[in-house]
Amino acid sequence: GGAGGGGDTGENYPDRNITFVVPFSAGGPTDTVTRMIAEPMAAELGGKIVIQNVGGAGGTVGAGEVARAEPDGYTVLMHHIGMSTAPALYQNLDYKPLEDFETVGLVTEVPMTVLARKDFEPATLQDLVTYVKANADKITLANAGIGAASHLCGLLFQNAVGVKLQEVPYEGTGPALTDLVGGQVDFMCDQTTNTSGQITAGEVKAYAVTTPERVQSLPDLPTTAEAGLPDLQVSVWHGLYVPKGTPQEIVQKLSEALKTALADQGVIDQMAKLGTAPVPAEDATPEAHRAKLEEQLNTWSKIIADAGIKAS
Numbered sequence: 001g002g003a004g005g006g007g008d009t010g011e012n013y014p015d016r017n018i019t020f021v022v023p024f025s026a027g028g029p030t031d032t033v034t035r036m037i038a039e040p041m042a043a044e045l046g047g048k049i050v051i052q053n054v055g056g057a058g059g060t061v062g063a064g065e066v067a068r069a070e071p072d073g074y075t076v077l078m079h080h081i082g083m084s085t086a087p088a089l090y091q092n093l094d095y096k097p098l099e100d101f102e103t104v105g106l107v108t109e110v111p112m113t114v115l116a117r118k119d120f121e122p123a124t125l126q127d128l129v130t131y132v133k134a135n136a137d138k139i140t141l142a143n144a145g146i147g148a149a150s151h152l153c154g155l156l157f158q159n160a161v162g163v164k165l166q167e168v169p170y171e172g173t174g175p176a177l178t179d180l181v182g183g184q185v186d187f188m189c190d191q192t193t194n195t196s197g198q199i200t201a202g203e204v205k206a207y208a209v210t211t212p213e214r215v216q217s218l219p220d221l222p223t224t225a226e227a228g229l230p231d232l233q234v235s236v237w238h239g240l241y242v243p244k245g246t247p248q249e250i251v252q253k254l255s256e257a258l259k260t261a262l263a264d265q266g267v268i269d270q271m272a273k274l275g276t277a278p279v280p281a282e283d284a285t286p287e288a289h290r291a292k293l294e295e296q297l298n299t300w301s302k303i304i305a306d307a308g309i310k311a312s
């Protein structure tokens, strides 16, 4: 009901609160990135943005809810690389990324870090590889569920090393990191937007970053290539989505507000502190985002199939 659907030309949008759905727990990397851009976007739109965390199944529960929401611009999804891996990892996913969503624009691309609880034995990434091979059945690997970025990185790690570890799923890597600091779980691969603080504080043991170059805000952390695991390279791209059928004027308003937020010095500084940066303005567009999603859906379905991973 309401002013939703095709009829609304969007000129009085927004005239009520906009909900940004984060498909993972509060306090994790996806939530952190969303909260960074929500304020400057709301200011630009002249409305209020409310963040709703909908966890579960590696982000697919939250994504599914947005796919079925009213296409009126009042429900927006923040999601990441998991939008392009889930179709290859779930047999009956209840949404189709390219058919059930409009892309609004890309947001940022975040490096990942391989890290363990502080007293985990291995000192270096090479030691970790040796240790994991010898103790695979005793090691727990935390992630945010099948389809999460942390799950994907864990998959790539296990494939690169040739082991199968016991995975411990959480509704987000915020709570997973809490357990890692507490020593309840052994290790995980997670984004610098979540792990930078605990790494700098020495509360966890960090082995490497999964990007070709070192991360300026974590200068002592070697890249996986330097540390002898070149196959483990992945970074987590993020984008905003609205349900298919949302009026184009509204999609454009959201994309313009996103570009403004990504040019905001506060956002740039916060992202730099957490090891990342806004995408260039030309990528914060519906077209650039859609092209990225199409290419990534292709890329990951091949990698996942080649790795012999079956959808569950």
Ligand code: MLT
Pocket (backbone or CB within 6 Å): 024, 025, 027, 028, 029, 030, 031, 059, 082, 143, 144, 147, 148, 149, 150, 151, 171, 172, 173, 174, 191
């Ligand atoms: C993930 O995919 O691992 C998510 O980024 C976790 C999160 O945001 O909590």
